[in-house]
Amino acid sequence: MSKERDTGLTQDEPLIFEQGGRGRRGYSLPRWDVEEVEADDLVPPDLLRKDLEGFPELSEVDVVRHFTRLSQWNYGVDSGLYPLGSCTMKYNPKVNEEIARMRGFANIHPYHPQDLSQGILRLMYQLEGLLAEITGMDYVTLQPAAGAHGELTGMMMIKACLHARGEKRRKVLVPDTAHGTNCSTSTIASYQMVGIRSNERGVIGPEQVAEQTDEEVAAIMVTNPNTLGLFEENLSEIAEIVHRRGGFVYCDGANLNALMGIVKLGDLGVDVVHINLHKTFSTPHGGGGPGAGPVAIKKELAPFLPIPVIEKIGETYRLNDERPQSVGKMRAFYGNFGVLLRAYAYILSMGAEGLRMASEMAVLNANYLMRRLKDYYYLPYDRPCMHECVFTDRFQEKHHVSTLDIAKRLIDHGFHPPTIYFPLVVKGALMMEPTETESKESLDRFIETLIKIAKEAEEKPDLLRQAPQKVKVRRLDEVLAARKPKLKWNANK
Ligand SMILES: Cc1ncc(COP(=O)(O)O)c(C=O)c1O
Numbered sequence: 001m002s003k004e005r006d007t008g009l010t011q012d013e014p015l016i017f018e019q020g021g022r023g024r025r026g027y028s029l030p031r032w033d034v035e036e037v038e039a040d041d042l043v044p045p046d047l048l049r050k051d052l053e054g055f056p057e058l059s060e061v062d063v064v065r066h067f068t069r070l071s072q073w074n075y076g077v078d079s080g081l082y083p084l085g086s087c088t089m090k091y092n093p094k095v096n097e098e099i100a101r102m103r104g105f106a107n108i109h110p111y112h113p114q115d116l117s118q119g120i121l122r123l124m125y126q127l128e129g130l131l132a133e134i135t136g137m138d139y140v141t142l143q144p145a146a147g148a149h150g151e152l153t154g155m156m157m158i159k160a161c162l163h164a165r166g167e168k169r170r171k172v173l174v175p176d177t178a179h180g181t182n183c184s185t186s187t188i189a190s191y192q193m194v195g196i197r198s199n200e201r202g203v204i205g206p207e208q209v210a211e212q213t214d215e216e217v218a219a220i221m222v223t224n225p226n227t228l229g230l231f232e233e234n235l236s237e238i239a240e241i242v243h244r245r246g247g248f249v250y251c252d253g254a255n256l257n258a259l260m261g262i263v264k265l266g267d268l269g270v271d272v273v274h275i276n277l278h279k280t281f282s283t284p285h286g287g288g289g290p291g292a293g294p295v296a297i298k299k300e301l302a303p304f305l306p307i308p309v310i311e312k313i314g315e316t317y318r319l320n321d322e323r324p325q326s327v328g329k330m331r332a333f334y335g336n337f338g339v340l341l342r343a344y345a346y347i348l349s350m351g352a353e354g355l356r357m358a359s360e361m362a363v364l365n366a367n368y369l370m371r372r373l374k375d376y377y378y379l380p381y382d383r384p385c386m387h388e389c390v391f392t393d394r395f396q397e398k399h400h401v402s403t404l405d406i407a408k409r410l411i412d413h414g415f416h417p418p419t420i421y422f423p424l425v426v427k428g429a430l431m432m433e434p435t436e437t438e439s440k441e442s443l444d445r446f447i448e449t450l451i452k453i454a455k456e457a458e459e460k461p462d463l464l465r466q467a468p469q470k471v472k473v474r475r476l477d478e479v480l481a482a483r484k485p486k487l488k489w490n491a492n493k
Helices: 061-072 095-100 113-137 147-164 180-186 206-212 234-242 299-304 337-373 403-412 439-458 461-465 478-483
Strands: 139-141 171-175 192-196 218-222 248-252 272-276 296-297 309-313 315-321 389-392 428-432
Touching: 061 461, 095 337, 113 139, 113 296, 113 309, 113 315, 139 299, 147 180, 147 218, 147 272, 147 296, 147 299, 171 180, 180 192, 180 218, 180 248, 206 234, 218 234, 218 389, 218 478, 234 248, 296 299, 337 389, 337 439, 403 428, 403 439, 403 461, 439 461
Parallel strands: 171 192, 171 218, 218 248, 248 272
Antiparallel strands: 139 296, 272 296, 309 315, 389 428
């Protein structure tokens, strides 16, 4: 195999059903020393599976190798640079995994009596305090299982607070640079979403907000830094405008990895902010799996926090369910403890200085990438960025090469593509987030590959249009895959 092909992406692994041979076994057991009984004599017939036509018969080695090879097809943060903007895949420190596996943590059960769970409750209480400190807010709930779930929790608290004030407001303002989930959340929370256009600097102007804000506005949902990777520099002024009319300021703080230790969102007039632990605090992230999107709030919203709330009375921690104005339970028990624990370990191991440095490095890396690539890829907002930068395919258009082609060609070079066609506010977006953990060498390799691809677009555009070529499956028919997904193996097809 040539060096370039040796990426682990190119192995041609058959399905497990296509492997093995008749009579092959993955185990060997000693002879029975009890009388053999037919399964039919013990198990009711409707529970007995009879027909396993085509079921594979494999040895232990066959099975181990099959799944190991499949695992090598995956590209993850532990394989190489993962430049997905917005849905960032972050470094997962191995020390966090060690800590999460400690018996006291791993074996804890949510039905453990509170007296015997004091350490766990203390840890969660302290994590709430740390997140409140980092965001400049008063209280935190750890319950939501993801960023979008945190958004819904936050909007429900705003709605409950307005209800308690006897106000029935209908609208939520959402800028075009907000994350897509902000639009969905405002709709799911039964508000009418009112769009706000960003200005020529790629941020929201106070004038646009003032024009749209009236007594019907329940809240504005601002993503900061926004999805163009730019800091919403007018946020304090915008907050004042919205507050003057009695509305709330919701900040999507999923991009907190650009701000930690530098800016406290609470100081900018934010009333509610959610945090994506997988984006900022290095917890594992994948496939909609167990995550955490804690929500930090200002005092006024405290009565509406989800139950149970962790309280400290003297030196004792307890879970309080007796909160009549609460929005209720947002998640079974207290949230995804294993994820919260990893974030806690990360914050303590980094310390205040370390967290600030992580943000500074994330911003530095993104700006380095942006500066070095801006002669090769069109930069719609040519100004310093935060933790991610957004290019478009405008320079490549004349060669009939699109963002999709560039992304697919990166796969041939052994890189995971960046986020594409998002944010929607620019056409043909290529959104890159290098994160704070990439070394200069790895950034340079990525940059040089992208420069090479920009040259290929001019000289050999077909190479890009036909990419990826060095993988098992090339371009998929995504419409067919979505409309007619094949989710089950069938012996006859
Ligand atoms: C800015 C922003 N807001 C919200 C979300 C939604 O978070 P989640 O995917 O955890 O629901 C994301 C995605 O990571 C995001 O980048």
